[in-house]
Amino acid sequence: MIAALADRALGLEPGRVRFTRREVRTPMPDGISLVGDLYRPAEATGPLPVVLIRLPYSRQAFGAIMAQPMARQGFQVLMQSTRGSFGSGGQFRPFRHERPDGLATLDWLREQPWCDGRIATTGASYFGHTQWMVAGQADVVAMGLHITASRMTDTFYPGGAPTLLNGLNWSASIGNQESDLPLLPHPLRTRRVQQALRRMPLQAADLDVAGAPVGFWRDFTGHGDPDDEFWEATYGERDRDVPPVSMVTGWWDLFVHAQLKDFQTLRESGVDARIVVGPWLHGAPAELREIVRTDVAFLDHHLRGGPAPEGARVRLHLQQADQWLEFDEWPPPATPHPLDLGALAGTESSTFTYDPADPTPAVGGPLLTKPAEQADQGPVEVRPDVLLFTGPALETDLDVVGPVTARLFVRPSVEYADVYVRVCDVDERGVSRNVVDGIRRLDPRSVPAKDVTVGPGGVCAVDLELFPTAYRFRAGHRIRVQVAGGAFPRFARNTGTGEPFGSATSGVRCRTEVLHSASHPSTVTLPVLA
Structure with a gap:
């Protein structure tokens, strides 16, 4: 009865398959072994396909959430602890061993009498990374790459800011x-x-x-320096020999920006990929429920010949409208809607001073834990180190769906500075809530770059990629743009000295002029659906 209730809570029909669970150890080429739990249908007598889940977290906790519901649906599942975690040998050095250990595990699995040679992988967050490390290098049938990214540094240092x-x-x-x-x-x-x-x-x-x-x-x-090649070995293949892929993420998930880029690259490479993006924070119960529900249908099709998943490849929740949208690809067709900061300000430039001793705070956003998501921006917007550009009340609803971008012309007083942009939704009562944001760390060691150009008079043209979204700005609301020199503690403070952020002990103030004249048209561009 408990199992049936758990399955229904996950959006599944109650599983009818009894399973056994036993511990197995997988030897690695360097002599250590990785421990895992093998879930197998109790009545099975021959080899079966295997769903592989590799994770550095508690197998007991995530087994109850992911492995056991799949086992009750008749799948054979191996949930394996990565190196140095929960009984596996070696030292847990995140992101450093998952490629060789993952490939060795796949080779070992194919030699087992209970495996018929067909293997699929799934998992979320770090155990999505373990899959990316073998993508394009291992013959697997399908992958469930959920709330994760092929390039973790895109999430560690977005725009160069830690x-x-x-x-x-x-x-x-x-x-x-x-x-x-x-x-x-x-x-x-x-x-x-x-x-x-x-x-x-x-x-x-x-x-x-x-x-x-x-x-x-x-x-x-x-x-964290821009020219550091340390993380190169942690990048996953996303454009060759990748099997069919299912993805789930959330608009308030820290990986959504990078994950939608991965999805777009996979589709451009001809990979059979699908994605669901809901109104979720990283690891939210509803997000995990969607992962398990879609995995069962997706893996049933690719491992057991069940019906193909229904619906469009791209399924997005339109926030503030409480409805789902379906598209063939990402990004969907949209019309660019530019917000001219000069027109909103009525002046040709604005200035603020960022002080690393009193860093500009961030409220809400895509974080690992609460408080996150949308939040009242009042405490931030009263500060003198935050510029505000507010548009008129909207006459009709405005549906923004896709990547949001900005180009700002700035003149900072020091070479090392951050440019932070946030788009907010201001309701009829004047309450401002965050929608999307982005940051770019200016560093002379990485200039010139494709997104920073230094012109006459030290004016920098800075292109920013804000987080993507699907969001309805309702009629009567106003769109507001914040511009600042940081968003602490979401991003590490920029000390203005060029010292590595981990060893810096002091900082200098930075006065930044934001130009928004006809010759320097600072603009935020929203993708608007017809």
């Missing part, structure tokens, strides 16, 4: 996970993270939140 809050939160989580109760909030750890975010230097902040060095945090703080 994602401080997400990075430290994840470091605290993985540094404590084998002694914590899984999937439960930790108020003490949250307080420690909040305190550690403001320390300088940041290199040893992992000691404050985890009580010991965390490999990922040391890599994250030590390899």
Whole structure:
């Protein structure tokens, strides 16, 4: 009865298949072994296809959420702990071993008498990364690449700015996970993270939140320079020999920007790919429910010859309209809707001063944990280091669906500076709530670049990719653009000195002039559906 209720909560018909679970160990070429749980239909007598899930988190917790519901639907599932986690040998060094370990696991699986040679993979977040590391290099039948990205640095350092809050939160989580109760909030750890975010230097902040060095945090703080090639080995193949792919993510998920780029690249390469984007935060129960529900139908088709998944390839939730949209591809056809900051301001330029000793805060957005998503921007918008450009009340609803971009002309007083842009929805009562945002870190070591051009008088033309969205601005509401020099602690403060963000101990103020004249038309462009 409990299992039936769990299946219904996940959007599945109650599974009728009894299964067995046993521990298996997979040897690696260097002599260590990886431990996993094999779920197999109890009545099975011969070899079957295998659904492989590789993760660094609790197999017990995620087994109940992902592996067991699939096993009750008749799938044979191997849930394996990655190197150095939950009983597997070796040291857990995030992102460094998943390609060789994943390929060795696939080779081993094909040699087992209970595997018929057909293997599919699935998983979310980090265990989406474990799949990208073997994509294009292993003969697998299908992949469920959920809330993840082929290039993790696109999420670690978007626009060159380190994602401080997400990075430290994840470091605290993985540094404590084998002694914590899984999937439960930790108020003490949250307080420690909040305190550690403001320390300088940041290199040893992992000691404050985890009580010991965390490999990922040391890599994250030590390899954030624009020319650092450390992360090159963590990039997944996304344009050759990738099998059919199913994706689920959310508009408030930190991976959605990179994931939609991956989806677009896969489709341009001819890969049979599908994606669902809902109104979800990373790991939200509704997001996990959609992952399991779509996985069952997707893998049933590719492993057992069941019916093909129904509906369009692209299914998007239109926020503030409570409806779903379907399209053949991403991005959908849309008309560019430019917001001219000069026309909104009525002047030719505006200035603000960013002080790393009192960094401009960020409220809401795509984060690993709450408070995230949409939030009242009032506390931010009253600050003198935030510029506001507000449009008139909309006469009709405006549906913005697709990538949002900006081009700003700025003249900072120091070479090292950040340009942060956020689009907000202001309701009839004047409450401003965030919709999408983006950041670009200016660094003379990476200029000239495709998205930063320095012109006469030190004016920089800066192109920003804001997060994509599907959002209805309702009639009577106004669209507002914020421009600032940072968004702390979501992004690490820019000290203005060029020192590595992990070892910097002090900073300098930066006065930034934003030009929005006819000769320097600073603009935010929204993709609007007909």
